[in-house]
Amino acid sequence: MPQPPSLCTDKPLRGRLATACLALLLGVTGQAGAATGTPAPAEFREIRPDEVSVVFGSDQIEISLDTQAPVSLAQAWAVLTDYEHMSQFLPGLELSEVASRQGNTLRVHQRGSTRAGILHVDYENVRDVSLSPQRLITTHGVSGDAKRLDSSTELRPREGGVQIRYHVVFEPGRPLPSFLGNSALKRQTADNFNAFIREMIRRQDSTPRRNAAGSPPPNNSNPPDHRAMAPEGPAGPAP
Template sequence: MKLMCLLLLLSSFASASDVRVTARKEADLVKIDAEFRVAVSKEQAWQVMVDFEHMPQFLPQLVSSHIISQSGNHLRVSQALNVPLSLFNYQYESVRDIDLKPFSEIHATSVGGSEAYQSVALLKPAQGQTVISYHAEWLPESSLLAGFALDTMRNQIRQQFIAMQQEMLKRHDQRASASTPQTH
């Protein structure tokens, strides 16, 4: 049994891929792109990416996440993050409108506040895996913050997607082990 658990754990690490993230400043706008592959179905990846109520359990620095309202495939989500920045922590709260195209696209737009943020995540099958591509555009309050935050944004997005990838693999492995007949 211990060997089986170890093999499942090692298979999760072997199935994880690098998360590539770029962040760049264009005028006052910060553009972020990310991509990774994960050895799960689109449906399994999707379930993690839209599990807003449980995200604080598996995403680093996410303090809270709640669905405020939902109408069909349109959600309003409130989240709070606590992001370490050099010598201090930056606490950030966001309310976003989320539009879902099940199993293929997640569009998010910030609502209210002084900073505009839009993103899209695309899920595509590829050779028994799911490729997740992400693009975001952020218009911060100040260009000083934008320049200072590029590395932090890049690292934060990378950490979040690594955590999502690990959660996808964990759930996949849990389902696989639950459906495997037990032999004695």
């Protein structure tokens, strides 16, 4: 039975593709994050790598994930679209900024790095992001390390939380690092979404509750900087 091509040994892939996959796996949001080091709440079941689907084509890779976060739809949307603060809760993401905004269309610039042991990979990309509020995020790469980058993230309210369906198609532009294989891409994608869901839960848990007078207390729930807390380990993924 034929086996799927390997990122590192298949000739059609080996000759053209890109280090940017670390940064581009998330396409919708931030990139490059191992687990943040923030303890997961008891109700949070971490996403396992085997829940991520990775399909290799002749010159592109498709990654899909269908998962659920135990937060409100509004909170999930707020974190997945918080490009201005993403570098504060996704380790390895050094810069995340909205270069321009027109209604529900944004141009997002991100830069960062990731490592696996002594190996170090830098990435940078600019993406156009289209928002259908609290329903759908689509992105299209306009410059950076990938020849093609298109992603979608769909949100649906469910009992006990929100369903998140993520899909990305990318064609890297340079040879992939040797440590990136099927299992690595699955692990990186799972780690990244675990980091996003932790941040969703942290913010929801710190949402001010109204006091007896009906006024909320001061809001001091800005995202913390987890980067110094993140353990050094295998390369993180790339939303």
